[in-house]
Amino acid sequence: MARMAGRRALLAVPVLLTVTFAVFAVAAASPFDPVKAYTGSAGLTASQENLDQIRANLGVDQPLVTRWWDWLTSALTGDLGDSSVMRQPVADVIAERIGWSALLALTAFALAIVLGTTLGVLAARRRGGLLDRCVSSLAYTLEAAPAFWLGLLAIWFFALELGVLPAGGLTDTASDTVTAGQVASHLVLPAAVLGVSQLPWFFLYVRQGVGDALDEDPVRGARARGLAERTVLLGHALRSGMLPMLTLIGSRVPELITGALLIETVFSWPGIAAATVQAATSVDFPLLAALTVLATAAVLLGNLLSDLLYGLADPRVGFDG
Amino acid sequence: MTGRSIRAAVATAMAAALTFGAAACSNPGGGAAGSGAKDSAVVGIAYEPDSLSPLLGYGKDGNSKIFDGLLAFDEDMTLRPALAADLPEVSADRLTYTYKLRKGVKFSDGAPFSAKDVVFTYRTVLDKKTNNASRTELDAVKDVRAEGDDTVVFTLKYPYAAFAQRTVLPIAPEHIAGRQDVNTGPFTTKPIGTGPYILTGWSKGEKISFKANPHYWGGAPAVKKFTMAIIKDDDVRATRLRAGDLDGAILPPNLAKGFEGEQGRKTYRATTYDYRTVTLPTHNEVAGDPAVRRALDIAVDRQAMVDSILDGAGKPAYGPVPTGSEWFTDGTERRHDLAGAKKILDEAGWKPGKDGIRAKNGVRAAFPLWYLTGDKLRQDHALAYASDAKKAGIDITTKAGTWEVIEPRMKHDAVLAGGGAPGDPDFDQYLLLNSALAGDGFNNMAWYDNPAVDKALDTGRRSDEKATRKAAYDTVQRELVKNPGYTFLTHIDHLYVVNDTWDGLATQVEPHDHGLASGPWWNVEDWTPKK
Numbered sequence: 001m002a003r004m005a006g007r008r009a010l011l012a013v014p015v016l017l018t019v020t021f022a023v024f025a026v027a028a029a030s031p032f033d034p035v036k037a038y039t040g041s042a043g044l045t046a047s048q049e050n051l052d053q054i055r056a057n058l059g060v061d062q063p064l065v066t067r068w069w070d071w072l073t074s075a076l077t078g079d080l081g082d083s084s085v086m087r088q089p090v091a092d093v094i095a096e097r098i099g100w101s102a103l104l105a106l107t108a109f110a111l112a113i114v115l116g117t118t119l120g121v122l123a124a125r126r127r128g129g130l131l132d133r134c135v136s137s138l139a140y141t142l143e144a145a146p147a148f149w150l151g152l153l154a155i156w157f158f159a160l161e162l163g164v165l166p167a168g169g170l171t172d173t174a175s176d177t178v179t180a181g182q183v184a185s186h187l188v189l190p191a192a193v194l195g196v197s198q199l200p201w202f203f204l205y206v207r208q209g210v211g212d213a214l215d216e217d218p219v220r221g222a223r224a225r226g227l228a229e230r231t232v233l234l235g236h237a238l239r240s241g242m243l244p245m246l247t248l249i250g251s252r253v254p255e256l257i258t259g260a261l262l263i264e265t266v267f268s269w270p271g272i273a274a275a276t277v278q279a280a281t282s283v284d285f286p287l288l289a290a291l292t293v294l295a296t297a298a299v300l301l302g303n304l305l306s307d308l309l310y311g312l313a314d315p316r317v318g319f320d321g
Numbered sequence: 322m323t324g325r326s327i328r329a330a331v332a333t334a335m336a337a338a339l340t341f342g343a344a345a346c347s348n349p350g351g352g353a354a355g356s357g358a359k360d361s362a363v364v365g366i367a368y369e370p371d372s373l374s375p376l377l378g379y380g381k382d383g384n385s386k387i388f389d390g391l392l393a394f395d396e397d398m399t400l401r402p403a404l405a406a407d408l409p410e411v412s413a414d415r416l417t418y419t420y421k422l423r424k425g426v427k428f429s430d431g432a433p434f435s436a437k438d439v440v441f442t443y444r445t446v447l448d449k450k451t452n453n454a455s456r457t458e459l460d461a462v463k464d465v466r467a468e469g470d471d472t473v474v475f476t477l478k479y480p481y482a483a484f485a486q487r488t489v490l491p492i493a494p495e496h497i498a499g500r501q502d503v504n505t506g507p508f509t510t511k512p513i514g515t516g517p518y519i520l521t522g523w524s525k526g527e528k529i530s531f532k533a534n535p536h537y538w539g540g541a542p543a544v545k546k547f548t549m550a551i552i553k554d555d556d557v558r559a560t561r562l563r564a565g566d567l568d569g570a571i572l573p574p575n576l577a578k579g580f581e582g583e584q585g586r587k588t589y590r591a592t593t594y595d596y597r598t599v600t601l602p603t604h605n606e607v608a609g610d611p612a613v614r615r616a617l618d619i620a621v622d623r624q625a626m627v628d629s630i631l632d633g634a635g636k637p638a639y640g641p642v643p644t645g646s647e648w649f650t651d652g653t654e655r656r657h658d659l660a661g662a663k664k665i666l667d668e669a670g671w672k673p674g675k676d677g678i679r680a681k682n683g684v685r686a687a688f689p690l691w692y693l694t695g696d697k698l699r700q701d702h703a704l705a706y707a708s709d710a711k712k713a714g715i716d717i718t719t720k721a722g723t724w725e726v727i728e729p730r731m732k733h734d735a736v737l738a739g740g741g742a743p744g745d746p747d748f749d750q751y752l753l754l755n756s757a758l759a760g761d762g763f764n765n766m767a768w769y770d771n772p773a774v775d776k777a778l779d780t781g782r783r784s785d786e787k788a789t790r791k792a793a794y795d796t797v798q799r800e801l802v803k804n805p806g807y808t809f810l811t812h813i814d815h816l817y818v819v820n821d822t823w824d825g826l827a828t829q830v831e832p833h834d835h836g837l838a839s840g841p842w843w844n845v846e847d848w849t850p851k852k
Contacts, residue, residue, distance in 0.1 A: 031725050039454035040371060041834050042378050044724075045740065045752055046454040048762040054452045057504070082505035086525070087372040089505055160560070169527050173550045173566050174363045270524045278526075 001308065008304050015300065016293055017072075023292045024068040027283050034060045037282035038084050058084055060285070071289055081286030085278050090290045093275055098294075100170065101271030103183075104191055105260050111195030113249070116202025121238060123203070124210035136207070139200035147197040147259045151266035154193050165189050168268040190267040194259055198252060205248050209241030216240070243314055250306025254299045359822060359850035361546035364842055365558040365570035368834070369529075369551045373520065374509040375491035376445045376498060378455045382744065384829075384838035386531060386547075386845075388491030388514035391420050391439065391473070396827050396844075398743055400485055404434065404492055404515065408485065415480040415785055420488070422471040426538045428494045429519045436467035441495035443475075445503055452504045458487055458748075480783045482790060483745035491516075517542050517846035526551060529837075533846075542846035544823070549837060562818060569819035571840055574632035577816040589817040589841045591828035592645055594741035594749065596638045597702045599690060599808040600767035603759075605733050607688045611804045612669030613715065618805045619655050620662035620713040621706060626811050630701040634816055638809040640798050641741065641749035646830075648746045648791065650798040662713040671714070679714040687716035691730065692737040694721045702810055703737045731766050738766060741812070741833040746794045747782050754778060754797065754806065769806030817841050823848040 035055045036043055043051060055061045062070070071081060080090035123132040142150075159167035166172065166189075171182040213219055214237045222232050264273035272291060279287040311317050373379050375388055383394050393403040402408060405420040412418075426434040443465040446453050461481035466474055477484060491514060498508045510523060517539060518531035529549045533542040550567060552558040559576040561567050572580075580586050601608040601617070608614065623637030642649045671679040671686055679686040690707060692699040700721065707717040717735070727736055742748040751758075754774050758764040774797050781793035801807075815831055817840050825848045826841040 031723070033725050036724055038371075038452065042454035044763040045457075046762050047457045047758070047764060050454060050456050051762050053449050054454060057450060057452050082502070085371070087374070087377065087505055087509040088507070092507075163564075167561075170524065173528060173561075174361060174546070174548055268527050270527055274526045 001311065004307070004311075005304060008300070012297070012300050016296055019292055019296045020072065020289045021068055023289050024064055024071070024285060027280075027285055027288060028064045028067075030283060032281065032283045034058060034084060034283040034285075037284075060283075067285060071286055075290070080290050083275075083279070083284055083287040085282040085284040085287065086275065090286050093287060094272070094290060094294070097270060097272045097275055100269060101260060101264065101273065104187065104194065104264070104269060104271060105256055107187060107191040108194035108198065108260075109252075109256060111191060112198035112202055113245075115195070116199050117206050117238075117242075117245070119199075120203045120206025120241075121210050121233065123207045124214060124237070124241070125233060127207075127211055132207070135203065139203050142196060143200040145197070146262070147194060148262040148266050150197055151190070151193045151263055154189050155266070158189060168266075170270050190263050190269055194256075194263045197259055198256060201248055201252060202245065205244050206238075206241055209244050210237045211241075213237040213240040243310065246309040246313055247306045249309070250302040250304070253302030257295050257298060360544060361548070362544050362568045362823070362842070362845065362848070363548040363550060363566070364819075364840070365550045365552045365561060365567045366837065366840070367551075367553055367555070367558065367571055368837075369526065370837060372509040373512045373523065373529075374498070374503075375442065375493050375512075375514075376451055376453065376503050377509060378453050379512075380491040380838065381455050381458065381489075382742070382832060382838060383489035384843045385491040385514070385516060386518045386837065387512050387516045387520055388493070389516050390489035390491050391422075392485060392488050394489060394744065394829065396829055398830050400489075403489075404439075405488075409475075409488070411485075411785075416477045418475040418477070418484060418488075420473045420475075422473065423538060424471060426515050427536060428497075428513055428515050429534050429536070430494075430497070430513050432494060432496055434492070434494070434515050435470045436473045437470075438492050438495045439473045440465050440467045441499055442490070442493045445493070445498070446490070448503075450503070459490075461487075480785070481747075482782055482785055483747040486744045486748075489744075518547060537846070539846070543849045544845050547842075547845055568822070569817060569841065571815060571817050574634040574814075574816055577634075577818055578632065580818045585821050587819055587821045587826075589819060589826065589828050590634065591815045591817065591831045591839065591841075592636075592643065593812060593815055593831040593833075594641070594643060594646075594743040595739065595813045595815070595831065595833045596641055596643075596741045597699065597737065597739050597810045597813065598638070598641075599703075599706055599810065600731070600736045600738055601806055601808065602731065602733055602735060602766075603768040603770055603806065605688050605735070606684055607686050607715070608735055610669070612665055612671065613686065614805045614808070615803075616662040616665040616671075616713055617710055617715065617808050618802075619658040619665075620715075621709045621808060621810065622657045623655075623810055624657065626702060626705050630698070630705060631811060631813060634814040636812045636814075638812045640801050640809050641753060642746060642794070642798065643812040646746075648794050650795045653798045653802050655802070659712055666714060673714050677711075677714055678716045685716065686714060687718070688735055689718045689720050689730075690735040690737060691720050691722055691727045693727070694723055698813075699737045699739065706737070706808070706810065728763075732760060732768060736766060738807075739833055743830045743832055746790075747778075750794065750797055751778050751782060754801075767806040771800055771804055771806070774800045815839065822851050824851055825849055 035051055038058060039046060039054060074081060083090045083093050086093045119135050123135050126132060155167045158165040166186050170186055171178055175182060219232055219236050222236050261273040261276060264271045265277060276291050279291060370379050379385060380388055383390060389403045391403060391405040392400045395401050400408060404423055404426060406423045407421055409418040409420045422436060428434055445451055446456060447459055447462060461477045461479060461484055462475060463478045464476040468474055494513055497513055501508055512520060517534055517537045519534050521532050522530045528551060531547040533545045535541045555573050555576055558570045559572055562570045577588055581588060601614050603609045627633060627635045627637060636644055639653055639655055666679055671681045674680050690703050692703040703719045707719050710717045740749060752764045754769050755765060755778055756770040756775050759768040759770060777793040777796040781790050784790050819826060819841055828841055829843050831839045
């Protein structure tokens with residue numbers, strides 16, 4: 001198990017290197033000019049000399065490979081560089097925002113897993129029943145619905161029509177202290193929308209897994225021995241039905257990250273997403289590279305985690321290699 | 322790991338998630354919407370600064386809330402002393418400006434303000450290592466030095482009439498900003514100044530919040546809490562204003578109309594220097610012909626643009642100086658005169674072809690006109706301009722692009738540009754029309770080259786006599802009638818809807834950029850609650 005984790009970590013190095021280089025290459029090839037993004041409207045009255053000087057100060061007049069190598073070597077010493085669009089060190093940008101993104105993503109993830117599992121078990125128990133039919137068709141619809149569309153719909157309904165939940169932001173507009181109560185109320189809509197957009201996969205996997213398990217011999221045996229339905233369902237069927245879920249948890253991580261990007265933008269949630277979008281449109285190399293590394297690492301970790309969990313839960317599945 | 326421990330782990334995770342969910346649901350609706358209290362105000366703005374450091378350009382035109390300049394503009398854009406105790410003393414050759422500083426002023430961290438902070442601020446802005454895109458505005462400065470704690474002396478390279486207007490630049494504290502990276506240090510997002518407000522939070526893309534500076538040298542503001550919500554979308558801003566989440570907001574004319582005559586709300590209309598113009602590049606063989614330029618100048622129906630595109634919230638523009646300004650030259654207004662335009666073209670040898678488009682010596686009277694992608698206002702202006710030009714027999718193709726696409730084409734293609742800076746007539750005109758700045762960045766985008774204008778601009782910039790300056794800018798505006806390098810279309814009013822709960826609201830003449838400094842909240846520190 002430790003060997004598997006170690007081997008994966010080693011493999012992550014070339015992956016991350018390739019990804020960062022690709023980010024620099026794509027950004028350099030983009031038609032956007034970092035100096036224009038940096039100076040904004042002030043650049044529209046600036047002299048050419050002034051603009052050239054800023055280009056040199058930002059270091060964006062260097063060739064692609066030099067820039068990437070400079071970034072990489074200083075990143076390895078712990079210096080992630082300075083974000084040009086945020087006018088502050090990249091480490092600060094990330095530190096200020098990642099907590100809010102993590103809170104949003106974890107709440108949504110927990111919501112999706114809990115709700116998906118519960119509904120899945122209930123639906124599997126009476127397959128073809130009213131609940132199963134309703135939830136299943138809803139799940140297929142949700143699977144196809146883009147997260148940002150759900151977000152806009154939720155804002156329209158809960159914030160504008162009913163006026164019961166805030167439409168966006170981390171706290172009320174008039175308040176400038178961040179209190180737990182305010183964050184909690186502002187978290188409801190984005191977390192619910194993000195969670196609901198992830199829900200169908202968990203629901204469908206659990207429903208299938210538990211449903212199949214209920215038909216298997218051990219469960220039939222347990223029933224025959226007169227065990228309580230609850231014990232049969234949760235102790236036997238759920239346990240084997242949960243196995244595919246473990247893989248799913250890891251593989252949903254990338255989807256969760258991209259979903260969070262859209263949700264944060266829709267709800268003006270001050271997380272990493274807004275920074276990512278800004279970094280991309282302003283060709284802010286250091287910030288973009290650091291964020292990409294983070295996202296890639298999260299995906300690799302997610303995959304590792306699901307493989308480890310699967311190995312632990314089912315002794316027949318070994319750890320690779 | 323055994324099955325039992327997995328079950329335990331799953332159970333724990335579920336319990337944790339449920340607690341989370343319960344906590345999240347415990348406070349639906351959040352706090353009260355908007356600010357009921359009279360000592361706080363929340364306003365919606367459309368634009369967010371990149372940085373709050375004056376060293377990088379924040380607040381360079383005054384009204385920076387957190388900071389003060391040596392001087393400040395009042396409601397009529399007249400200079401009054403701020404951190405300086407008085408207006409500057411100017412030497413006879415007008416190359417030396419001496420500012421005596423106000424005594425007893427402190428930064429909001431308690432440290433005293435002194436001449437060394439002023440010197441630090443100007444030297445840092447002028448330093449090439451500082452990423453300040455507005456450095457050229459201080460081009461005239463040769464040196465700045467402190468004499469003792471309360472006197473600052475500027476030496477200029479050449480006499481510059483508008484120099485005092487530039488010293489509204491906010492002053493940063495040397496003891497904080499001088500000890501960190503000027504381009505990325507914490508000061509850029511957590512600034513400290515001498516101003517009427519202290520920054521309490523800046524959540525990028527969401528809001529900027531301030532609290533009143535109780536020790537402000539100008540007296541503690543009555544509005545104790547002030548929040549600027551950053552809402553890029555016009556419709557969302559209007560909705561949140563209606564929902565009571567905001568006390569005031571900038572709105573486009575069509576949305577502001579919805580609040581007209583509503584009880585408890587007032588609409589403020591700020592006149593501006595914010596112009597929209599079409600560059601007519603000298604290097605284009607059609608647009609560069611003075612006859613074509615003059616014809617286009619009278620073929621456009623400016624009033625129709627004001628009425629239809631701006632919903633009446635604006636004025637026809639005949640140059641960078643708005644018609645309401647004291648610097649405007651009466652008699653240079655151009656009447657819409659399509660017949661006159663056709664006559665000019667006929668006389669210059671531009672004969673109509675079969676398709677109605679004119680031609681001269683085999684050159685078709687046609688050129689492209691670029692506008693910024695996604696800018697509805699510029700698009701509308703460009704389309705109206707092209708349609709007016711067509712009636713006179715000139716074929717203008719409108720094209721949308723980003724600045725990256727437009728910039729390399731500016732020498733030969735026309736561009737729907739915008740700009741405008743009040744304060745001094747030199748600010749706009751020198752950069753727009755001086756032939757020495759042709760093609761220098763975004764300065765003089767039309768490559769305008771007129772020796773008479775160059776000379777007048779120089780006189781206007783160097784002279785101190787108001788009459789001489791007025792005469793010089795009159796010359797510029799008359800030359801623009803004879804040979805317009807641009808077709809100026811409109812000056813755009815900015816509209817603000819504000820809850821009627823305070824006294825002391827007014828608007829300044831505003832620049833092109835309507836950032837934090839503009840709007841009725843330019844002097845929020847002077848507002849008082851209505852009795």
